[in-house]
Amino acid sequence: MKNYYDDPIFFEKYSQMGRSVHGLAGAGEWESLQKMLPDFRGKSVLDLGCGYGWHCLYAAEQGASRVLGIDLSEKMLEVAQKKAENAEAKVISYQCMAMEEYEYPTDTFDVVISSLALHYVADLPEVYRKVYHALRAGGDFIFSVEHPIFTAYGNQDWIYDETGKILHWPVDHYFREGSREAVFLGETVTKQHRTLTGWIQPLLEAGFQIRQLCEPQPPEHMMELPGMKDELRRPMMLLISAKK
Amino acid sequence: MKNYYDDPIFFEKYSQMGRSVHGLAGAGEWESLQKMLPDFRGKSVLDLGCGYGWHCLYAAEQGASRVLGIDLSEKMLEVAQKKAENAEAKVISYQCMAMEEYEYPTDTFDVVISSLALHYVADLPEVYRKVYHALRAGGDFIFSVEHPIFTAYGNQDWIYDETGKILHWPVDHYFREGSREAVFLGETVTKQHRTLTGWIQPLLEAGFQIRQLCEPQPPEHMMELPGMKDELRRPMMLLISAKK
Numbered sequence: 001m002k003n004y005y006d007d008p009i010f011f012e013k014y015s016q017m018g019r020s021v022h023g024l025a026g027a028g029e030w031e032s033l034q035k036m037l038p039d040f041r042g043k044s045v046l047d048l049g050c051g052y053g054w055h056c057l058y059a060a061e062q063g064a065s066r067v068l069g070i071d072l073s074e075k076m077l078e079v080a081q082k083k084a085e086n087a088e089a090k091v092i093s094y095q096c097m098a099m100e101e102y103e104y105p106t107d108t109f110d111v112v113i114s115s116l117a118l119h120y121v122a123d124l125p126e127v128y129r130k131v132y133h134a135l136r137a138g139g140d141f142i143f144s145v146e147h148p149i150f151t152a153y154g155n156q157d158w159i160y161d162e163t164g165k166i167l168h169w170p171v172d173h174y175f176r177e178g179s180r181e182a183v184f185l186g187e188t189v190t191k192q193h194r195t196l197t198g199w200i201q202p203l204l205e206a207g208f209q210i211r212q213l214c215e216p217q218p219p220e221h222m223m224e225l226p227g228m229k230d231e232l233r234r235p236m237m238l239l240i241s242a243k244k
Numbered sequence: 245m246k247n248y249y250d251d252p253i254f255f256e257k258y259s260q261m262g263r264s265v266h267g268l269a270g271a272g273e274w275e276s277l278q279k280m281l282p283d284f285r286g287k288s289v290l291d292l293g294c295g296y297g298w299h300c301l302y303a304a305e306q307g308a309s310r311v312l313g314i315d316l317s318e319k320m321l322e323v324a325q326k327k328a329e330n331a332e333a334k335v336i337s338y339q340c341m342a343m344e345e346y347e348y349p350t351d352t353f354d355v356v357i358s359s360l361a362l363h364y365v366a367d368l369p370e371v372y373r374k375v376y377h378a379l380r381a382g383g384d385f386i387f388s389v390e391h392p393i394f395t396a397y398g399n400q401d402w403i404y405d406e407t408g409k410i411l412h413w414p415v416d417h418y419f420r421e422g423s424r425e426a427v428f429l430g431e432t433v434t435k436q437h438r439t440l441t442g443w444i445q446p447l448l449e450a451g452f453q454i455r456q457l458c459e460p461q462p463p464e465h466m467m468e469l470p471g472m473k474d475e476l477r478r479p480m481m482l483l484i485s486a487k488k
Contacts, residue, residue, distance in 0.1 A: 149393055149415055152478075159403070159414075168414035170403075171393055175461050175476040195479065196440065200457040210454050213444040217419050232419040234396075235439065 004187055005051070005073035013185040015079075023054045028228070029144060029237050032216035033115070036241045038140045040064040043110040046134065048099040048127075048143075049117020053080030056092050059111070060084075067092040068109075070102055099127060104134035114143040116237070119151065119191045125202035132206045135244040141208060142242075147215060147235040148174070151193040156182040158230075169234035199238065208242035215239070248431055249295075249317035257429040259323075267298045272472070273388060273481050276460035277359070280485045282384045284308040287354040290378065292343040292371075292387075293361020297324030300336050303355070304328075311336040312353075314346055343371060348378035358387040360481070363395065363435045369446035376450045379488040385452060386486075391459060391479040392418070395437040400426040402474075413478035443482065452486035459483070 004010050018026035024034075041063035047056050050069030059067050069092065071077050077094045084092045095102070099114075100121065112131050121127050131141055150156060152174045158166045180193045203210065215235040218228045248254050262270035268278075285307035291300050294313030303311050313336065315321050321338045328336045339346070343358075344365065356375050365371050375385055394400060396418045402410045424437045447454065459479040462472045 149418070153412065159412075168397065168403075168416040169418075170412035171415055171478045172412040173476070174393070174413075174478045175459075195459055196482075197457060197459045200454075204454065204456065210444075210448065212448065213441060215419075215439055215441045232417070234415045234418045238440075 003072045004189055005071075006075050007187065010185055010187045011073075011075050017185075019054075020052060023052070024058060028218045028222060028231065029216040029239065031219045032214050033142070033144055033239055036142050036212050036214065036239060037113070038111055038142075040111065044108060046070070046109045046112045048102075048112065048114040048131075049120070050080065050094065051076045051115070051117075053077075053083055053092065053094065055113055055115055056080070056094075057083060057089060059113070060089050060091050064111075065091060069094045070097060070099055072096070072098050102130075104130040106133060107136050109134050110136055110139050112139070112141045112143075116144055116146070118143055119145045119194075122192060124192070124194065124198070125206065128202050128206040128208070132208060132244055137244055139244045140211075140241065141244070142240070144216075144237050144239045145199065146191065147238045148194060148196050148199070149234055150236045151180055151191060154180040154182065154193075156180075156184075166230060166233070196238075199240070203240070203242055208244060210240065210242050212241040213239070247316045248433055249315075250319050251431065254429055254431045255317075255319050261429075263298075264296060267296070268302060272462045272466055272475065273460040273483065275463045276458050277386070277388055277483055280386050280456050280458065280483060281357070282355055282386075284355065288352060289355045289357065290314070290353045290375075292346075292356065292358040292375075293364070294324065294338065295320045295359070295361075297321075297327055297336065297338065299357055299359055300324065300338075301327060301333060303357070304333050304335050308335060308355075313338045314341060314343055316340070316342050346374075348374040350377060351380050353378050354380055354383050356383070356385045360388050360390070362387055363389045363438075366436060368436070368438065368442070369450065372446050372450040372452070376452060376488055381488055383488045384455075384485065385488070386484070388460075388481050388483045389443065390435065391482045392438060392440050392443070393478055394480045395424055395435060398424040398426065398437075400424075400428075410474060410477070440482075443484070447484070447486055452488060454484065454486050456485040457483070 024030045040059045043064050045059045045064045045067045047069040050071045053069050056067045056069040074096050153170045153172050159170050177194050179190050181188050218231050268274045284303045287308050289303045289308045289311045291313040294315045297313050300311045300313040321340050397414045397416050403414050421438050423434050425432050462475050
């Protein structure tokens with residue numbers, strides 16, 4: 001993927017988002033994702049596309065014995081490093097690289113997590129295979145990605161009437177998998193659209209067993225935030241928990 | 245569900261559809277579904293919502309030792325009975341009832357199949373549990389249903405421009421699961437919309453392991469039929485293979 005997050009303007013805008021300022025509590029899907037996470041005590045954890053390291057910190061706070069966060073963005077990892085200066089976070093280390101380039105060790109991690117990063121990956125089956133290889137038997141792979149309904153059309157926006165009112169969410173060229181360009185924080189960002197089949201079938205073929213699948217809805221206490229009720233009109237994310 | 249198929253006008257129209265006249269070969273998803281089916285030789289098979297009995301016949305032709313087809317429509321089962329008069333089909337029996345009312349025996353079937361019928365069921369988790377109960381250990385449950393993208397909006401139609409050209413497929417009130425009314429063959433038909441989570445999660449909770457998931461695309465040789473290329477613009481069906 002292109003490294004948008006090291007672009008100064010993009011970085012500045014991203015750092016002002018709710019999920020950047022408030023961390024996990026500012027992410028609408030966190031309550032759903034949290035329920036899918038295993039007990040981290042004594043576990044060795046890998047976070048693919050860790051960004052600011054919120055999930056790494058959480059794993060450390062929950063008792064993980066070792067946490068490795070990987071991200072393409074130096075700037076995000078700088079912030080992550082600063083956050084990781086307390087005692088609990090001593091178990092965390094960060095490496096700046098693409099998850100496709102990381103040399104996955106054999107049967108090493110108990111848990112691999114990835115939050116909203118895999119939809120940037122062009123060769124997903126290859127990453128699935130590498131994660132499988134790096135997990136110990138019985139290990140967990142939990143990830144969130146943008147939902148195929150959200151990514152299919154391309155521009156990631158509603159259809160509006162002439163008064164600006166939302167009519168519905170458009171789906172088109174669903175079975176044409178591959179790059180889609182959407183404007184995010186004023187930057188044209190390229191993500192990979194996959195069908196649901198494209199997300200699930202290679203995961204099964206890599207050897208994983210699916211344990212849970214969840215399309216998160218915003219929690220009740222966030223429902224009064226602007227635009228949040230519209231999040232019930234189409235799914236934005238897909239959360240999957242799989243086991244080696 | 246309401247028994248539309250015994251309505252004379254609806255029945256007449258349905259009997260003229262490609263999948264009614266040509267059977268499995270006339271169904272766009274058949275090639276995908278066929279690949280997901282197990283070896284039927286010597287197997288005991290249950291078909292939920294068997295309709296004209298095409299899948300029952302196929303299982304019998306492939307060597308199933310016993311096939312039970314269940315359907316709500318007497319008229320469809322009459323046609324199914326007539327088709328089942330040759331030697332191979334001696335292993336087939338039919339029962340006219342709703343799949344919710346069938347008394348599922350314990351650990352009896354090797355394979356349970358269901359083609360485009362489960363989206364009429366109001367209490368899906370209950371049917372999943374009954375199917376699990378009726379399958380032998382290691383048994384297969386393979387089914388096709390209408391896709392959540394197809395059912396969410398409700399009327400099951402495209403959005404067109406003023407010239408009648410298709411613009412895109414609409415998605416709305418995705419997270420409101422439950423009844424949707426769509427016009428099919430001139431009749432208002434009520435189906436149940438479920439999120440993807442609503443299809444998958446109760447299946448996992450019933451104890452099933454997901455083996456394959458497929459959103460079928462029309463086969464190459466059908467691509468020149470009118471409207472068939474538009475089938476690549478949004479998924480219509482979801483095919484799942486699960487194991488007890």
